[in-house]
C-alpha cells in the first residue's frame with residue numbers, strides 16, 4: 001500500500017490532509033500552502049551558528065544536525081512543509097565520487113566524467129550508503145507530526161552538469177559537447193544517474209517523506225527539442241520509479257519558460273515555475289491535471305514590506321484560477337535575505353488566502 005492511500009500508514013495522521021498535500025493533489029485547501037526552496041540555510045542566524053566549523057557535506061551526514069537544521073525554518077516561519085536538509089550531490093558523494101561543496105562556489109568534482117571509462121565511477125546507490133538519511137527522516141517525521149516533509153534529489157541533467165564540468169558552470173559547454181558529440185555515452189550517463197536518483201528518492205519516501213521534488217535547476221539552458229530527446233527520458237525514468245508510492249512529485253528548474261509543458265509531461269504532479277512566467281500563463285503552458293508551485297522572485301524580498309506584499313499579491317492573483325497552487329519563491333532563498341521578511345510573507349499569504 002502506498003503512503004498516499006493510507007493516512008494511517010507511514011504518514012502521521014493529519015499529514016495526508018495538510019494544506020500542502022491537498023494543494024499538490026489539486027483538492028480544496030483552507031489557505032494557500034507556502035514553503036521556500038532553501039528555507040534552511042544561510043539566511044538564518046541559528047543555521048550559521050550550528051554549522052560553525054562543520055563542512056557542508058559533513059553536516060548532511062549527521063542525523064541530529066540534519067533534523068535541527070530542517071526544523072529551524074519550520075519553527076521560525078510557520079511554513080506548511082519542511083524540506084529535508086541535504087544537497088543534490090549527497091548521493092554522488094555516498095557512492096564514492098570525490099567531490100566537495102566549496103563555500104561561495106558550490107559542488108566541485110575532483111575527476112570530471114568525460115569518457116566511457118569515467119562512467120565506472122557511478123555505481124548503484126544502496127540504502128546502506130545513506131543510512132543517515134533513513135535515520136534523519138525518521139527523527140524528522142516524529143518531530144514534525146502532521147507537517148509534511150519534502151524529500152528531494154537533483155535531476156540527471158543538473159547532476160551531469162556538475163559531474164562533466166567538474167563544478168558550477170555558466171554555459172555548460174563541456175556538458176553540451178558530450179550531449180551533442182557522443183549521444184550514446186550521454187544517454188548512458190543520464191540513465192545511470194536516473195537509477196541513482198531513483199534509489200535516493202525511494203530511501204527518503206520509504207523512511208517517511210510525504211512528497212519529493214526533483215531539482216533540475218540548470219535545465220533551462222536547453223532548447224525544448226534537445227530536452228525532449230536527450231534529457232526527458234532519464235527524468236521520466238525517475239518519476240516512473242517512484243510513481244507507485246503515490247506521493248506527489250514536484251519538478252523544478254530555473255529559466256524553464258519554454259520547457260514548462262515538458263517538465264509536466266516528464267511525469268510530475270506539480271510543476272515549479274520561476275518568476276519569469278506568470279502563473280496563469282504557466283498553467284496554459286503546462287495544461288490541465290497538474291498543480292503549480294511558485295513563483296515570487298527571491299530578490300523581491302530585499303524591497304520594503306509593502307512592495308513585497310504587492311508582488312506576492314500579484315502571484316496570488318495570477319494563481320486565482322489554478323486547480324492547485326503551492327506558494328514558493330521562483331528559486332531558492334538568497335543568503336542575505338532578512339528572515340523576518342520571510343516570516344511576514346508566510347503570514348501575508350496565509351491571511352490573504354484564508355477561506
Ligand SMILES: Cc1c2[nH]c(c1CCC(=O)O)Cc1[nH]c(c(CCC(=O)O)c1C)Cc1[nH]c(c(CCC(=O)O)c1C)Cc1[nH]c(c(C)c1CCC(=O)O)C2
Pocket residue numbers: 036037038039040041042051056083084085086087088089101102103104105106107152215217332
Ligand atoms: C543546484 C543545487 C545545489 N544544491 C541544491 C541545488 C538545487 C536547488 C537550487 O537550484 O538552488 C539543493 C539544495 N541544497 C541545499 C538544500 C537544502 C534544503 C532547503 O531548500 O532548505 C537544497 C534543496 C542546502 C545547501 N547547499 C549548499 C548550501 C550552502 C552551503 C553552506 O551553508 O555552507 C546549503 C544550505 C551549497 C550549494 N550546493 C549547490 C549550490 C549551488 C550551493 C551554493 C554554494 C554557495 O553559494 O556557497 C548545488
